[in-house]
Amino acid sequence: MVMKGLTLRGLEVFEALARTGSVAQAAEITGLSQPSVSQQLRNLENALGTELVDHGRRPMRLTQAGRSFLTRTEAILAELQMAQSELTVMDLGHLTTLSIGLIDDFDNDLTPRLATLLADSLTRSKFKLITLPSLDLFADLEAQRLHMAVSAHSGEVLEGVVEYPLVQDPFILVTPKGAANAMQDLPFLRYAREQLISRQIEAHMSRQQLEFEERFEIGSHLALMAMVARGLGWAITTPLGYMRAARFHDGLEAHPAPFGEFARMISLFTRTDWSDQVPQEVAGMMRRLMRTQIVDPTLEQLPWLSDRLKVMG
Numbered sequence: 271m272v273m274k275g276l277t278l279r280g281l282e283v284f285e286a287l288a289r290t291g292s293v294a295q296a297a298e299i300t301g302l303s304q305p306s307v308s309q310q311l312r313n314l315e316n317a318l319g320t321e322l323v324d325h326g327r328r329p330m331r332l333t334q335a336g337r338s339f340l341t342r343t344e345a346i347l348a349e350l351q352m353a354q355s356e357l358t359v360m361d362l363g364h365l366t367t368l369s370i371g372l373i374d375d376f377d378n379d380l381t382p383r384l385a386t387l388l389a390d391s392l393t394r395s396k397f398k399l400i401t402l403p404s405l406d407l408f409a410d411l412e413a414q415r416l417h418m419a420v421s422a423h424s425g426e427v428l429e430g431v432v433e434y435p436l437v438q439d440p441f442i443l444v445t446p447k448g449a450a451n452a453m454q455d456l457p458f459l460r461y462a463r464e465q466l467i468s469r470q471i472e473a474h475m476s477r478q479q480l481e482f483e484e485r486f487e488i489g490s491h492l493a494l495m496a497m498v499a500r501g502l503g504w505a506i507t508t509p510l511g512y513m514r515a516a517r518f519h520d521g522l523e524a525h526p527a528p529f530g531e532f533a534r535m536i537s538l539f540t541r542t543d544w545s546d547q548v549p550q551e552v553a554g555m556m557r558r559l560m561r562t563q564i565v566d567p568t569l570e571q572l573p574w575l576s577d578r579l580k581v582m583g
Contacts, residue, residue: 282347320333321336432549438578456501499520
């Protein structure tokens, strides 16, 4: 039996306080007043019989008990959010076919979960889910080979297309671990120029009037991150790309973009002749999945991205 005074709202408030160290920011995140945030924390501490934060420090710091309880709290909230996503199963039984394309940034986390949830909803439909580079997804959407595509926005005006923004994914610098002067001492490792992400990075550098020697051009994201981890150079990527390369994190360091903040927008796109309730529901499900599977774990590891990496809507 759950002990008296232990509530979901209290756990949400505690997690927000632990993440921000600020009652004001926790109030903004949870939609409560600042006095209500403080009261929720007191209720939770009374229920547990221990202090979770050092109330004499600003910003607030977790006690040893608080750090231990935070791990459990994050796991509980993640499971509850995932349960919500899985229970919010859409009624797609009226569709005869559904085809969706996604960029491969989500292969490790979101795509398998999304495929399972959609398959549960498509009881009598023909279902196709593929991963492709962004530019290929736009081509397939225009040719009506896909109903929906999840991709980075190309920056171009898309005629006959409806966009549902999902997540803002800022660009970051990735260097070999311990390489304090990586940008001065090592070469720039580029994405292949055929890729949309490469064009976005190069366009930003051009606006900043920056030029780097052209030595390496890599079409595989994981190969690029492996090269950085081996100390062969530095790269510009995004938090989604960095987290996808978890196997190389022991050899990587992530930093804010060194020449001005810029970001890409990941959105769900559909043609205007197919913009009914279905794309809105799929976009809503994807936002929930992105928060629990990608954004929250990323912010736990890279908290300095809290005001830049965010789910839209």
